[in-house]
Amino acid sequence: PVYSTPALKNMATVGRHCLAVHRLSLVRFASRAASTRAAESVVKAPIKVFGIEGRYAHAVFSAASSKKMLDKVEGELNDFQKLVTTEERLSDFIRNPTLNKFQKRQGIMGILKDLKYSDLTVNLFGALAENNRLPRSLGVVKAYGTIMSAYRGEVSCTVTTAKPLDEKTRKEVEDTLKGFVDKKQVIKMESKTDPSIIGGMVVEVGDKYIDMSISTKLKKMVETLKEAL
Numbered sequence: 267p268v269y270s271t272p273a274l275k276n277m278a279t280v281g282r283h284c285l286a287v288h289r290l291s292l293v294r295f296a297s298r299a300a301s302t303r304a305a306e307s308v309v310k311a312p313i314k315v316f317g318i319e320g321r322y323a324h325a326v327f328s329a330a331s332s333k334k335m336l337d338k339v340e341g342e343l344n345d346f347q348k349l350v351t352t353e354e355r356l357s358d359f360i361r362n363p364t365l366n367k368f369q370k371r372q373g374i375m376g377i378l379k380d381l382k383y384s385d386l387t388v389n390l391f392g393a394l395a396e397n398n399r400l401p402r403s404l405g406v407v408k409a410y411g412t413i414m415s416a417y418r419g420e421v422s423c424t425v426t427t428a429k430p431l432d433e434k435t436r437k438e439v440e441d442t443l444k445g446f447v448d449k450k451q452v453i454k455m456e457s458k459t460d461p462s463i464i465g466g467m468v469v470e471v472g473d474k475y476i477d478m479s480i481s482t483k484l485k486k487m488v489e490t491l492k493e494a495l
Contacts, residue, residue, distance in 0.1 A: 313416035315409045319402055323409035326390050327417075335386060340414050342387045343407045346378075350404060360400050371395035420454040421447045423471040426479075428463050439467075446471050 309331040330339040350357050378388045394400045443453050463479035
C-alpha cells in the first residue's frame with residue numbers, strides 16, 4: 267500500500283514526535299503558569315526568619331494568612347508547645363530515632379486530628395515528620411511566633427535587674443522604652459533577674475543593647491584604676 271512506503275512512515279513518525287513535543291511544551295507552560303500564580307499568591311512575612319525552622323514558619327504564615335487563620339494557627343502551635351513540655355510521651359515520640367518518618371507522620375497527624383487541630387496545622391507537622399524534621403517542631407513554633415509578633419508590630423524587649431521589678435517600676439521602665447520604637451509599634455517587655463549585675467539594669471530592645479548595670483560600671487572603674495597605676 268501507498269501508506270506503507272518508508273517515506274510516509276518517516277513522515278508519520280516525525281508528525282507524532284512533533285505532536286508529542288507540542289504537548290510537552292503545553293504541559294511545561296501550564297506548570298510554569300501554575301508556579302507563577304502560586305508565587306504571586308505567597309504572602310510575605312513582615313520579618314525574615316532564617317534557617318530550616320524559618321522556612322517552615324514562613325510557609326505556614328503565608329498559607330494561614332491566605333485563609334485568614336493566622337491567630338488560630340498561632341494558638342494551635344502554642345498549645346502544641348505546651349503539650350510537648352508537659353507530656354513526656356509526646357516529647358519522647360517526637361525525638362525517638364527508632365521510628366521511621368512514616369510512623370511519625372501517621373502518629374503525629376493522628377494525635378493532632380484527635381485534638382481537632384486545623385488541617386493547616388496538621389499538614390505542617392505531617393510535612394515536618396515526612397522530612398525527618400519533627401524534632402525541629404518547637405523551633406518552627408518559635409519562628410512562627412517571631413513572625414506573628416512582628417506582624418502585630420510588637421518589639422521584643424528584655425530588662426534584666428538584680429532583683430525583680432515591682433509593678434510601679436516596671437510600668438515606668440515600659441513607658442520609657444516606648445521612646446525607642448515607632449508609635450505604631452508595641453513594646454513586648456520581658457523581665458529577668460540576675461544578681462550578678464549587683465544593681466542597675468541591662469536593657470535589650472530590638473537590636474539595641476544598653477548596659478546600665480553597677481557590675482559593668484565597677485569593671486570600668488577597676489580598668490581605669492589599673493591604667494592609672
